Amino acid sequence: MKKSFISIFLFFLFTSLSWTVPDTNLQSYIKTNPFESSMFLLLVIGLLAISIILFVLTKIHRKKNNALEKADKAKTDFLARMSHEIRTPLSAIIGLNTLALEKLVKVDGAEIASTYLKKIDISSHHLLELVNNILDISKISEGQMKLKKTNFSINSLLSSLYDIYFIEAKNKNLTLSIQNAVKDFDTIIGDSLLLKEVLSNLISNAIKFNKSQGIVTLSVEDRTSSTNDTHSENIKTIRFTINDSGVGMHRK
Known part of the structure; x- marks a missing residue:
């Protein structure tokens, strides 16, 4: 890269000279045009300085990127190893x-x-x-994360979430309740682990930012009819809702 940088600069310099200095003796031109010659020299020095600064900044930026990539890889390797x-x-x-x-x-x-x-x-x-x-x-x-499609029970998922957070809610003097309005079916296909992780984070936050004697409710309902989906009878729309009596979040 350094050689190509110097070659580009020299090419630009000689091109500028051919544009600026007419086809006469260079020394005589400088003597007869001292101001123009000085300004041109300052221009060349300025361009050289700017080029060097840009080159150094690019090199520093590249080193920082390499360091960040190494740190990120080390963090990922550490998490995988510890897991x-x-x-x-x-x-x-x-x-x-x-x-x-x-x-x-x-x-x-x-x-x-x-x-x-x-x-x-x-x-x-x-x-x-x-x-x-x-x-x-x-x-x-690495861009290899994919959703897993497996059969799982809605009731089992809800029961598992209740058992996990029941004690935590009780310790904060909160009432945790589950309301399952899906009656026609129980088994669905999807990524149960990711769904459970999302619901877990929401329930955990609802408990954490709630007040004593508050309420946290996880409700599930079948919204298939409201979506007017006529493509397939096997496609269902299920809505999970978490309501709590906490302070909530500001609109900002």
């Missing part, structure tokens, strides 16, 4: 919790303990899903 490391003990927790549920005998308090263990199991699986989402960061940066 793999976290999955190992998390899988052990899920496995031990499953064994505890299987070995639990019917004694006093066993039913309550079983309920708590099931909630631990649901929360652990949710945490594992979040860890797996971290692994998707590298896929996103």
Whole structure:
């Protein structure tokens, strides 16, 4: 790049000379036209200075871009590596919790303990899903992230979300409720993990920014008829809505 930069500058310089200096002896021209010669020299020096500055700035900018790219790659590699490391003990927790549920005998308090263990199991699986989402960061940066189409139950999704955030809502003296108005069907096709992640973030924020004795409600309804979709009977429009009694967000 440096050689090409010098070649371009020299070409521009000699072209300028041919335009500015007539076909006479150069020394005699300078003697007879000192002011024009001085101005031309200043112009050449100015152009040279500007060219050097631009060249240096371009080089600095390129170095910064390379450094940012390396830092971004290092961050992605770190997240992927840590996600793999976290999955190992998390899988052990899920496995031990499953064994505890299987070995639990019917004694006093066993039913309550079983309920708590099931909630631990649901929360652990949710945490594992979040860890797996971290692994998707590298896929996103490489443009390989794709939506997964799998069958999943609406009721199971709602029950899982309720079990995950019930304790958090209770600790803040909030009422968390689920309202499912979809009655004609339960199984749908889509990316359940991404849908769950979106709903989880919304519920978490609704709880976080709510006041004591407040309410957080997740409602689901079938909006197929209102969309007037006549292309296929298998296409359904479902709306998830989260209402809360928090302060909300400013219009700005």
